[in-house]
Amino acid sequence: MEKRTDWYEHPEYYEAIFGTDTVREVDFLQTLSERHGTGGKRWLEPACGAGRLVAEAASRGLQVVGYDISEAMLAHARKRLTPAQRRRAKLFQSRMEAFAEPSLEGRVDLAHNLVSTFRYLDSEAAALAHLEGTRRLLKPQGIYVLGFHLTDYAREKPEHERWVGRVGRDHVVCNTHEGLPERRQRRSPMRNRLRVTGPGKDWLIETTWYFRTYSEPQARKLFRAAGLRIAAAYDFDYDVESPVRRGSLRLDRVFVLQPDAG
Structure with missing residues (x-):
């Protein structure tokens, strides 16, 4: 991979x-x-x-x-x-x-x-x-x-969303996670994992950032x-x-x- x-x-x-x-x-x-x-x-x-x-x-x-x-x-x-x-x-x-x-x-x-x-x-x-x-x-x-x-500042569990798609012969799975909100900093930690598989291809594209x-x-x-x-x-x-x-x-x-x- x-x-x-x-x-x-x-x-x-x-x-x-x-x-x-x-x-x-x-x-x-x-x-x-x-x-x-x-x-x-x-x-x-x-x-x-x-x-x-x-x-x-x-x-x-x-x-x-x-x-x-x-x-x-x-x-x-x-x-x-x-x-x-x-x-x-x-x-x-x-x-x-x-x-x-x-x-x-x-x-x-x-x-x-x-x-x-x-x-x-x-x-x-x-x-x-x-x-x-x-x-x-x-x-x-x-x-x-x-x-x-x-944002629900009282949220006690991280949130997760998952999508599936295709590009030609490539299969794409996207998992996005939003961590618990940080009230004082006015931000939530984010992580996206994009898994792309196809002929001769197996990629994991992982991106992290903060959302306000x-x-x-x-x-x-x-x-x-x-x-x-x-x-x-x-x-x-x-x-x-x-x-x-x-x-x-x-x-x-x-x-x-x-x-x-x-």
């Missing part, structure tokens, strides 16, 4: 696990834009990864800007785009807390980040910089659809500080007819954020 690190250097296997809901996610985003935002065609995707949502949105005639810190992910994203999609999509390398494209200021109809990438921002200052920067790019009635798991933690009150306080209000909230079922009420016990949350006119 060959051991490797950093699953983001292997976008094809990352997508085998997390790329299965692309059409449903873009359907959900378009409905949210029409229901809570402008319904416009200019979209922004922070941390766009390997570009599956960029490609799907561009194929629907939307004008899309995406950015990511990983050049390996961006290379995969550029390679997958058709000539027609390339005319509607622009990709940049940037950190989430640093992206600032002057030509987009006040012109974005919808920004979105659905899969907890926001929790990689490891300090309040970094998270605030990202949210404020995104807010400046939104139209006054634009929305930022931000999905991540809230948020209770619902902590998240709401941060949004207010960034000049954003919560227009609506949903869960990872992506059912627009079933919004999540404040204080819900479900921890998977998709916040629809809008610039605060006040």
Whole structure:
């Protein structure tokens, strides 16, 4: 068995696990834009990864800007785009807390980040910089659809999720573990093990990091500080007819954020 690190250097296997809901996610985003935002065609995707949502949105005639810190992910994203999609999509390398494209200021109809990438921002200052920067790019009635798991600080057991996928003849098994939250440090230890087996291949790709933690009150306080209000909230079922009420016990949350006119 060959051991490797950093699953983001292997976008094809990352997508085998997390790329299965692309059409449903873009359907959900378009409905949210029409229901809570402008319904416009200019979209922004922070941390766009390997570009599956960029490609799907561009194929629907939307004008899309995406950015990511990983050049390996961006290379995969550029390679997958058709000539027609390339005319509607622009990709940049940037950190989430640093992206600032002057030509987009006040012109974005919808920004979105659905899969907890926001929790990689490891300090309040970094998270605030990202949210404020995104807010400046939104139209006054634009929305930022931000999905991540809230934290139960009383949790007494680690959490484990397992997925299985395929890439050609390769079999992919993903196991993600989240340790107990550290309340004072506002973080949870994370470990991902991606096992890839196929003809002449047996890889274990193990990545460890910390996710920043948020209770619902902590998240709401941060949004207010960034000049954003919560227009609506949903869960990872992506059912627009079933919004999540404040204080819900479900921890998977998709916040629809809008610039605060006040």
